[in-house]
Structures are given as structure tokens and as C-alpha cells.
Amino acid sequence: MKFDDKIPIYYQIKQYIYKEIIINHLTPGSKVPAVRQLALDLAVNVNTVQRSLRELISEGVLESQRGKGNFVTTNPEILNNLRKNIVEEQLSLMYDHLASLQLTPDEMIQALTEYVNKRKETHHG
Amino acid sequence: MKFDDKIPIYYQIKQYIYKEIIINHLTPGSKVPAVRQLALDLAVNVNTVQRSLRELISEGVLESQRGKGNFVTTNPEILNNLRKNIVEEQLSLMYDHLASLQLTPDEMIQALTEYVNKRKETHHG
DNA sequence: CTTTGTGTACTAGTTTTCTAATACACTATA
DNA sequence: TATAGTGTATTAGAAAACTAGTACACAAAG
Known part of the structure; x- marks a missing residue:
């Protein structure tokens, strides 16, 4: 993935995940790739991914299940x-x-x- | 001036000066405020202003006259x-x-x- | 209980942006 | 020549973003 060096990477990853959800590459209730895998895919550090996910979780867009993974919310209001x-x-x-x-x-x-x-x-x- | 903390300040200052020229607050041939004054006005460091101006000069948007000041270009092609x-x-x-x-x-x-x-x-x- | 896969936390360190201070160069004016 | 106002360059450092490595916590499966 190519990043704009004028914008924080964690922020661009957030935008990327938003888009993946919006265009249904990530469907409601489905599991987001593991943080370590995402870090590999995007060629960034695990902590940078983690920062993105932390914010998405706090926004309710993702739901974290420790030991299992991060999942796209099924909350209709948030999705809509x-x-x-x-x-x-x-x-x-x-x-x-x-x-x-x-x-x-x-x-x-x-x-x-x-x-x-x-x-x-x-x-x- | 308020800045978006996700974008380098020098870059936002460049955008600001572009706009000042486009909306004719800075007219062709006129003098841009002195770097030290600009730094005060924008509440940033002189070097941050200088970096913005350096790029604008290299783009031909501003023309530097050492000891006199920086001036908005009168080059019609660039202005247009x-x-x-x-x-x-x-x-x-x-x-x-x-x-x-x-x-x-x-x-x-x-x-x-x-x-x-x-x-x-x-x-x- | 052990192993594997997962999220989370912590500490350290690098890189980039921005700040700070200073010195120097050129112009105008007197 | 002296002074003030201007742009430019250099060096050092602070702050924020990002990277790196490691350790820990929880879940599932055997």
C-alpha cells in the first residue's frame, strides 16, 4: 500500500478500513485480518496498525474480542x-x-x- | 492561524499563500510580508515560514530579492x-x-x- | 497443560517536523 | 561608514509520528 507522506500512516489505515467496510470487502460481523497480518500486508509496524484499530474500536466500528480477533460491527446505525x-x-x-x-x-x-x-x-x- | 495537526505546517502555509494570491490579497508584483513578520502573524517559527517560501520561490510563484523582500511573480503563465x-x-x-x-x-x-x-x-x- | 493464534501494553529508538538561536549577505537610507 | 530592514544558511534541539522488539493476556484446540 502506498501512503501519502504528508498524512499520518495510522490515519490513512483508518480510512482504508472504512473503505473496505463501505465497499463490502469487509462485511458486518466478519473478522478483520490479524494485526500482525495487516502489518505485513500494509508493510507497516504492528503498533501503527494497532493505533488505527484502537480508534476504530473506540468509535464502535470494530469490536475487539481478545484472543479471537477484531470484528466489523453489526450495529446498523454505525454501519448506515x-x-x-x-x-x-x-x-x-x-x-x-x-x-x-x-x-x-x-x-x-x-x-x-x-x-x-x-x-x-x-x-x- | 489554525493548523490541521495532521498536515505539516510548512505545507499549510504554502496553501495559505497560494490562496492569498488567488483571491488577490497578495497582488502580482507586490511584496509578501517579511519572513519575521509572517512568522509572528502565523505564530510559527521563522524557519517554518522560510521553508514554505523556499518552495514557492523554486516553483516561480514568488521571486526573492535579497535584502528587499519576496515578491509575488508577475509571470502571467504561472499566475493563470x-x-x-x-x-x-x-x-x-x-x-x-x-x-x-x-x-x-x-x-x-x-x-x-x-x-x-x-x-x-x-x-x- | 501445552501450543498456537489472537489482541494488548510497554519501552526504546529512529525519523520527521518544527523550534530556537545565531551568523551572515544584500539593500536602502542617512 | 553606520544603521536598520530584509532574505538566507547553519547548527542544535524539542516534539510528534512511526518503528522495533518484547512481554503479557485471552481463546481455542488438542
Whole structure:
């Protein structure tokens, strides 16, 4: 896994696990790979993984069972909000950045529309 | 100035100066506040400011005149691309994040539209 | 009870970011 | 020439993030 060196690795791992849950690579109630295995897979230290998991557990996204493993929550409320929260966080980040450049909401939507169209063309060519 | 503790301060200062130029608080050819003054204003160390400026200078966004100050470039090409590049960087970041959550481009536009509408309502109330 | 696989805790150490202090170089002004 | 204001460079150190190794706790299976 490649990391952005401007953002703490533990934080990027959290985001990664959120995404794995959201896109159903990790299903509710299923077991997350063992911390040592995750550390190998992601090529980081066990403690860095552990820090990510600790926060996910405290948020209720994962549930720890000592000696058994960490499991994706089956709590419907948490699961339902997960995707919504992550998407909204991204939108909010972009909104704030572009608003500080004095773009209006309409200009943002237009800019995004043009951007995705440009990407479509590029990927066709 | 408040900083996001997950991103290097020197990098956030760079972004801040980009924005100041884009929204014309710093005009082409004008003098950027002295490094020591900037350090005071932003409540960070001179060297942290200096690192930001060094990169901006190497990018051609600022031009250094030893003993006189740092000045916003008057190079039209650099100035014209500045806003475009920053906006596109934000769009790209959001696009990649949401694409990894399996949102389609159309869903992104819809999500953004809903988000800005929600913000309008909130700000009205 | 032993072994294996798991999460957790602790201590130490490296790396990066940021801070701090200082010295030096150039410009303008008098 | 002296002084003040500016950018630049260097060195050292502090703080935070990350790594590394080890030990311990719990569960399951034999």
C-alpha cells in the first residue's frame, strides 16, 4: 500500500478500513485480518496498525474480542452512517478549500462537472 | 492561524499563500510580508515560514530579492495556472477518495449538489 | 497443560517536523 | 561608514509520528 507522506500512516489505515467496510470487502460481523497480518500486508509496524484499530474500536466500528480477533460491527446505525459520514467529510473538505478561493457553490458544481467530463475523455483516449 | 495537526505546517502555509494570491490579497508584483513578520502573524517559527517560501520561490510563484523582500511573480503563465491547479487538485483529491468508495461521477455530482443545498439551508436558518 | 493464534501494553529508538538561536549577505537610507 | 530592514544558511534541539522488539493476556484446540 502506498501512503501519502504528508498524512499520518495510522490515519490513512483508518480510512482504508472504512473503505473496505463501505465497499463490502469487509462485511458486518466478519473478522478483520490479524494485526500482525495487516502489518505485513500494509508493510507497516504492528503498533501503527494497532493505533488505527484502537480508534476504530473506540468509535464502535470494530469490536475487539481478545484472543479471537477484531470484528466489523453489526450495529446498523454505525454501519448506515459510515458511508454517509465519509462522503460528507470529503465533500466538506473540498467545499471549504474551494470556498476559501471564493468559488460559489454553483461554480463548484460546474467545476466538478467539467472535471469528471475531462476525466471521462482522458480515459476513453 | 489554525493548523490541521495532521498536515505539516510548512505545507499549510504554502496553501495559505497560494490562496492569498488567488483571491488577490497578495497582488502580482507586490511584496509578501517579511519572513519575521509572517512568522509572528502565523505564530510559527521563522524557519517554518522560510521553508514554505523556499518552495514557492523554486516553483516561480514568488521571486526573492535579497535584502528587499519576496515578491509575488508577475509571470502571467504561472499566475493563470495557479487557481486552475489548486482547484483541480482539490477536485482530484475528492474524486479519488469517492471513486474508491465506488461512487460514480454522476453520483459525485449529485452528492455535491445535495451537500451545497443542505449548507444553503443551514446557513439560512 | 501445552501450543498456537489472537489482541494488548510497554519501552526504546529512529525519523520527521518544527523550534530556537545565531551568523551572515544584500539593500536602502542617512 | 553606520544603521536598520530584509532574505538566507547553519547548527542544535524539542516534539510528534512511526518503528522495533518484547512481554503479557485471552481463546481455542488438542
